[in-house]
Amino acid sequence: MHGNLKRLLGVSLVALVGAITPAAAKTLVYCSEGSPENFTPSINTTGTSFDAARPLYDQLVMFERGSTKVGPGLAEKWAVSEDGLTLTFNLRKGVKFHSGVNNFKPTRDFNAEDVLWSFNRMWKADHPYAKVSGGKYDYFADMDMPKLLDSITKTDDYTIVMKLKEPNAPMIANLAMDFATIHSAEYAEFLTKAGKPEQMDQIPVGTGPFSFVTYQKDAVIRFKKNADYYGEKAVVDDLVYAITPDPTARYSKLKAGECHFAIAPRPADLAEMQKDPSLKVINQSGLNIAYWAFNTQKKPFDDKRVRQALNMAIDKQAIIRDVYLGAGQAAKNLVPPILWSYNDAVKDYAFDAEKAKALLKEAGVATPFEMDLWYMPVQRPYNPNAKRIAEMMQADLAKVGINAKLVTYEWGEYRKRAQQGEHMTAQLGWTGDNGDPDNFFFLRGCTGARAGGQNITKWCNKEYDDLLNQAKKLSDVAARTKIYEKMQLIEVEEAPDMKIAHSTVYEAMRKEVENYKQGPFGGHKFNGVDVK
Amino acid sequence: MATDVTVTGPTATSKGDQSPLAAFWAAFAENNGAVGGLIVLTFIVLVAIFADFVAPHPPLEQFRDAVKAPPVWDEGGSWRFILGTDGLGRDMLTRIIYGARVSLFIGLTVMCVSFVLGVLLGLIAAFQGGVIDLLITRVMDLIMAVPGLVLAILIVAVLGPSLTNTIVAVTVVFLPRYVRLVRASALAELGKEYVTAARVIGVGKLRLMFATVLPNCLAPLIVQSALGVSEAILEAAALGFLGLGAQPPTPEWGAMLADAREFIRSNPWIVTLPGLAILVTVVSINLMGDGLRDALDPKLQRS
């Protein structure tokens, strides 16, 4: 015991004496938010997990770094047939999968087999990997892929043909989403032989700009540069994700230089951060919406006037100021202004307690009126603090004679109950994931208005819904824009909800970080990023 | 009242001809810390009771024109909001005053419920013995085996977060201490002569339990209860901090602190003041509890 201790001390002394930073390769440390569930995006749903897999993988088509524009990825070119039913992809040649990870050495380049393997895993129940790691392909199902896809075939090693059952304009954008990541079929075979199929999702092998080195749960993920990458190459040699769930801690680490880049700085800290000469703060209007939904199937919220009155009763600007702390803009439409088809002609309800009272009276609502107001128990990208918003709303509502009771449930339970329509009014929101306006307008569609559907206003307007379906089948952007603009007018007049805000997404980094481009979907890409 | 029963018990110390209460007070008053604790605690209790009259503002009023106003001693502070306002413009002093109500209510309720249940279960275990005793002790062991906070979190998760469920959870966590204490002291008393004597003259079981044995177990129980209040307040605040305690807009100290965590750099008073309130309250209860123990426990007394 004593001997050991002495030895320990001895070693540490040696360590102390000669402690100078080893001449290091360039490392970029990203203070991330949490541990990924695993490294296969198709079986994940959280931004944290997608972020962890993003350096490693590519999709057939990809969002250009920092934009919603879809560009080539593993497919160099693609074509959509006249009728919109056939998509043909010409695959890139000479793309190498990462070599040496988990003792796997690829013997061939990326080809059509890998594409088939990746899609069939999500699609076909008899795929050998379909059930590995729980086999839940949420996004694939949510984007209606099983309903839309008719077949995926390869005509040769570098051509993939995808046939659809009906034309679908957002399809190409869907394929750029993380879930449509392409894996190595050869690696899968290698793991099957080794009897460790679950490692497919834990020790990832991809084609991306970085390759996987190691992962320690709740602590760190390490990547290293993939020198063979075909696209925009990594500039740093090592990429480290330091898992730091607490935003205060992330800020401090950023200040101390323990990380170069931090996700989701707290709005409360922004003012101080912006003053700090060693830091850079960038922002972008988020592709999201926070709203307060009224259950239109419950009295008195079936009355348009009541819903409009509620819209007028809330001081939205105060919420933006005190809850978003400026990191958001008041919303008047479901779609955020950065998305095409945003209708700026829509006029939002002005904050007017007197008018709200009058409207309520006109609608025959006797005050004091009791209602419940649900708020999410968790922070969401579009809503930094639903509880605080609820408390503010409660105070505002009291002024028009409404006693709002604040209600919340555990997050999963909350959403389930709201979708069942158990609430009178409830806060919720949405984060866009493919940059197509349909991805926002569908929120108020009739399909989702059934009990259990995601349209928690339970509002089903025939005119709106018809337009929604019509727009989805068109590929002409101008024609779609026209329809969407009209839908926004209907939606605001009918007021099934009160739109609260589009949050602004901030990113904080050290001055040394260069060439980082903020992505509209809240994800992070570090190829091309340098640390000076 | 309880105290005078204790001192008339067979373990009473020789304090001359002083009345038991006076003797107790004399012992208690010798301890400066205890008296200080008692004074502070009395002040907190009074403030909590008369919150409606003492608090400068209504606890839920949001002053939208003065959100995150700094306390009076800070730059830009004003006497309008002596301790500043929180993230929604509510007066901190008012909320801390009302928070005292919530915390003391939690502490006292947990203590009373655990006290009553603890006495019942402990006495039953001691008197019945056999299977019932085994069952009660085992269940208590079981509860003790799970780390307190984890158990409380689990219970709140099952029942849903609310003030009542916080009380339930914290009571379950602390119950074993009371049961064990009562059982152990009752067992010790049972072997003593005066109990045997009482039995011989045919005192009924209930009477024996509550009138003969219980009063002589009270001293350690009172000390435990006093400390139990402070522990319950701490535990409830921890639950509040994890977002599992009282729900908004109830001004509970732990929840106030958790809500304001994001302001720890920019507006630190919103975070530090509720914590300080917890600390001061708990310290004063503990100091008083120490004094109680010294005054009640004859073994430690003037040792």
Place this chain on the structure above:
Amino acid sequence: MSARTLANHMIKYLLTRIALTVPTFVALMFITFVAIRLVPGDPVEVRVGERGISPERLAEFRKDLGLDQPVWKQFLDYVWQLLHGDFGTSVVTNEKVLTEFFTLFPATVELSLAAMLFAVLLGVPAGATAAVKRGSWYDQTLMGISVTGFSMPIFWWGLLLIMLVAERLHWTPVSGRIDLIKYYFEPTTGFMLIDSILSGQKGAFRDAVHHLVLPMIVLGTVPLAVIARMTRSSMLEVLSEDYVRTARAKGLSPFRVIGLHALRNALIPVVTVIGLSVGSLMAGAVLTETIFSWPGVGKWLIEAIGRRDYPALQGGVMLVSAIVIFVNVFVDFLYGVINPRIRHGN
């Protein structure tokens, strides 16, 4: 009693105590199992987020997870699994619960041991000296500090220390276990202090210690206060006993009397307190790990509740409780070994 029969006696005692924990475990398993199933919400609902999920797919997933079975059947399946040493698989990460637990456990142990060491190294001398100088200004101050420490809401304390020590004064890092830019090595033991030495990288150990200091102080505060108080009162008792008085009267140096005779005897109850505080240490670790982003089992358990990760939660609660129970049994046993009074009583 001869040494041999004494040893037999001890072993028998230990075995009985261990045997007695078995029903506790079974009951614990059953109760946590039922309780966890009563928690509203389920893992599938949590993971789908705003998108929601169609009833058919929900049913399918629940079936895959075995959640469609009646609870008693699920319980029997679980017991069967357990008997095969399988604690199940996390619903969220698809990792074996046992693997996850033991990857994170060393971090908790490291933190807890450090906190305990901190508490003992400061608490014992503080308590002992306070007892010797009983009633003095020094004693009163120390006991005042101790009551404060004992009453500390540690989640608040942690936040304050981070603010002051880490952010204003820059004396320690804010969170984490080691500087990830400077040092890189694979975990071998999971104990950062040991791994940093094994890595042979210069400065790594020092850096790991640096990271450990603040969480250690936060977690160690309450035990420190308890130990100081305990040592003081136990020391007071011993000091008033005859043999110490005799030793003093015989003119032995105060240092010998206090340091060797009194302190040694006074420490016996203190050791028990240390052992028995394992449970509260675990509870404190939950808060400390949450505040410091320390990758241990406490934080993991809280997250498991949030994600409704039944297997992880169930396994975690059972493993943590098992450790607490065994440590308690062991401490009891140890107490019997070191305390001659109890031994003779037996």
